[in-house]
Every structure is written in structure tokens, then in C-alpha cells.
Amino acid sequence: MKLNRRAALMAAAATALLPKQLLAQGKTEWAGIKAAGKVRAGAVEAKPWFTQDFASGEWKGLVPDILEAVFAPEGISVDYIDTQWGTAVAGLQSGRFDLMGAYNSTPERAEAIDFTKAIGGLRLTILTLKDNAASFANWDAIDSPDVKLAVIDGSGAARILQPKLTKTTWVATPSSDTMFLELESGRVDAIVTSDAQVADYIASRDRGTMVIPEPVERQPTNIGLRKSEDHELLDWLDTRIAALEADGTMDKIWAKYTSVEGSTKS
Known part of the structure; x- marks a missing residue:
């Protein structure tokens, strides 16, 4: 009996967190978004994914470009809600x-939220000065004790590459800023992170060479x-993402943020 009561309370709490307008109208989430002509997206101040113009409040970046391409043909605008990566799951659930x-x-x-198919992939990339x-x-060639890399x-770069490049001399840093400091001070030969x-x-700094090692x-x-x-919204998103991949739109958006003219690519 206690278990049933607990389950009922949890279900009621979960229901209370759903958007009120959807419950009132008895609509699916996707139907509610279409009816409102608006979708709300979490956003984090983090280049190149998101960056906000604080004068206008407008959000720009790789993700806004993708979401615009996904939703604009349906006449749906995107409202951005400031959040953090670590609290995004809670923001979605609530x-x-x-x-x-x-x-x-x-x-x-x-286990907590759903995911669409991939909207792209970050290539793990070398930056050297x-x-x-x-x-x-x-x-x-990088898998050598003579090569010193900061990560x-x-x-993701650390999780994927450190188990594979066991001979490389690794310097693990707590943040992007300290990783770049290792590079700029000459304490490492290069850093490895995402192409973006x-x-x-x-x-931004007009220096450095980008190398995308093989195999990518x-x-x-x-x-x-x-x-x-x-799964109505999820299925629709997967269909739109596939269409943008097929017509080359997704590649063009990613190239805008991940390509550097004159960079070295294997």
C-alpha cells in the first residue's frame, strides 16, 4: 500500500511539472508547440554552441543556427532559456x-531524458603553436612518449583518446583556460579538443595550426x-535532422563553426 501511494505521489508530481497549457488542452507536447508557434530551448553561454548579445538579448551560434533550420520551415520560433550544462536535465524534466x-x-x-539522432559530430583535433x-x-605517430599533449x-577527448594513446605523455587540466595556458607556455607540444x-x-587569437589526425x-x-x-516530437525532430543532412544544410552549418582557412588537415 505504501509503495502504491508513493508511486501515485511521484506520478502526480511528474504531471504537475508538465507545461500547463498542454495539460489544459489535452494535447501532445508536439501539438502544443505547433499550436503556440514557439519552442523553448535551453542555452548556455559557451562558444561556439551559444553566445548571447547582451545588448539585444539575441542568441547566436551553432545550435541556434541548427534550431532555426529545423523549426523555421514550420513557422515555429525558438525562445532561449538561460541554463547550464549540469542542470539541463532538470530543466527539461521540470x-x-x-x-x-x-x-x-x-x-x-x-535514463532521465530522450535524445534525437546525432545532429553532428565533434572531430577530436590537435592545436599546436x-x-x-x-x-x-x-x-x-602521436602515440609516443616524445609527444606531450594537454587535455x-x-x-570526451580524454575519455576517447587516453585509453588508445597509452604511450603519449598526457597533461590533464581542469579547464579550457588552463589547457590553453599549458600550450601557450610551451609546456606541451599541443592540445587535443574538439574542432569547434x-x-x-x-x-579569436589569430595563431595556431589545426590538425585533424587520421583516422578521424x-x-x-x-x-x-x-x-x-x-515520441511524436522526437520522431519529428529525427525526420527534420535527416532531411537537413540529406540536403547538405547540416554540413554547411557545422563548417561555419569548425573550419579554419589555412588549417592543416590530414
């Missing part, structure tokens, strides 16, 4: 916003959304 772009699917997160960029052309501790972060560094290592990223029994 109904504070409807979706979160550039949110990587992990087993832990997938030295003249030896060609020596980073492939991961086998953000716990990042490398491209932003080179564009990718870390897919997705759109996260509340779990739903009908």
Missing part, C-alpha cells in the same frame, strides 16, 4: 524548456528532450 541542443547522449542521461604540425597527421580532464573549440581559438575520431552530439510516451 518543463522549464522543451529541448537542449548540443547535448551529448550518455547512458546516465538517457609549433611548426611541426605534420607530425600530428595520424594518431599512431581537459574528464572531457580549436577553430574558435584560432579565429568523432564524438556525436544530439538534442535532448523530455521523455514522452508518444
Whole structure:
């Protein structure tokens, strides 16, 4: 009896967190979004994913470009809600916003929220300030005790590459700023992170060489959304993402934020 009461209370609490207008109208989430002509998206001040013009309040970046391409043909506008990566799951579950772009699917997160198919993939990329960029052309050459790389501790680059490049000398840093400091001080030969972060560094500081070693290592990223029994919004998003991939729109958006003219690519 206690278990049944507890389950009922949990269900009631979950229902209370759903957007009130959807419950009142008895509509699915996707039907409510279409009727309102508006979808709410979580946003984090983090280049190149999101950046906000504080004068106008407008959000720009890779994710807003993708969401515009996804929703604009349906006449649906996107309202951005300021959040943080670490609290985005709670924001989705509470109904504070409807979706979160550039949110990587992990087993832990997938227990709490749903994910679309990948909207693209971050390529793990080398950034060096030295003249030896060609020596980073492939991961086998990098797997040497003579190569010293900085990486953000716990990042996708660290999780994917450290178990594979066991001979490389690794310097784990707590943040992007300290990783770039290791590079700029000459304490490491290069850093390894996403192509988007490398491209932003080179564009903003006008120095460095970008190398994408072979074979290309990718870390897919997705759109996260509340779990739903009908999957109507999820299915529609997957269909739109596939269409944007097929017509080349998605590649063009990613290239805008991940390519650097004159960069070295293997």
C-alpha cells in the first residue's frame, strides 16, 4: 500500500511539472508547440554552441543556427532559456524548456531524458603553436612518449583518446583556460579538443595550426528532450535532422563553426 501511494505521489508530481497549457488542452507536447508557434530551448553561454548579445538579448551560434533550420520551415520560433550544462536535465524534466541542443547522449542521461539522432559530430583535433604540425597527421605517430599533449580532464577527448594513446605523455587540466595556458607556455607540444573549440581559438587569437589526425575520431552530439510516451516530437525532430543532412544544410552549418582557412588537415 505504501509503495502504491508513493508511486501515485511521484506520478502526480511528474504531471504537475508538465507545461500547463498542454495539460489544459489535452494535447501532445508536439501539438502544443505547433499550436503556440514557439519552442523553448535551453542555452548556455559557451562558444561556439551559444553566445548571447547582451545588448539585444539575441542568441547566436551553432545550435541556434541548427534550431532555426529545423523549426523555421514550420513557422515555429525558438525562445532561449538561460541554463547550464549540469542542470539541463532538470530543466527539461521540470518543463522549464522543451529541448537542449548540443547535448551529448550518455547512458546516465538517457535514463532521465530522450535524445534525437546525432545532429553532428565533434572531430577530436590537435592545436599546436609549433611548426611541426605534420607530425600530428595520424594518431599512431602521436602515440609516443616524445609527444606531450594537454587535455581537459574528464572531457570526451580524454575519455576517447587516453585509453588508445597509452604511450603519449598526457597533461590533464581542469579547464579550457588552463589547457590553453599549458600550450601557450610551451609546456606541451599541443592540445587535443574538439574542432569547434580549436577553430574558435584560432579565429579569436589569430595563431595556431589545426590538425585533424587520421583516422578521424568523432564524438556525436544530439538534442535532448523530455521523455514522452508518444515520441511524436522526437520522431519529428529525427525526420527534420535527416532531411537537413540529406540536403547538405547540416554540413554547411557545422563548417561555419569548425573550419579554419589555412588549417592543416590530414
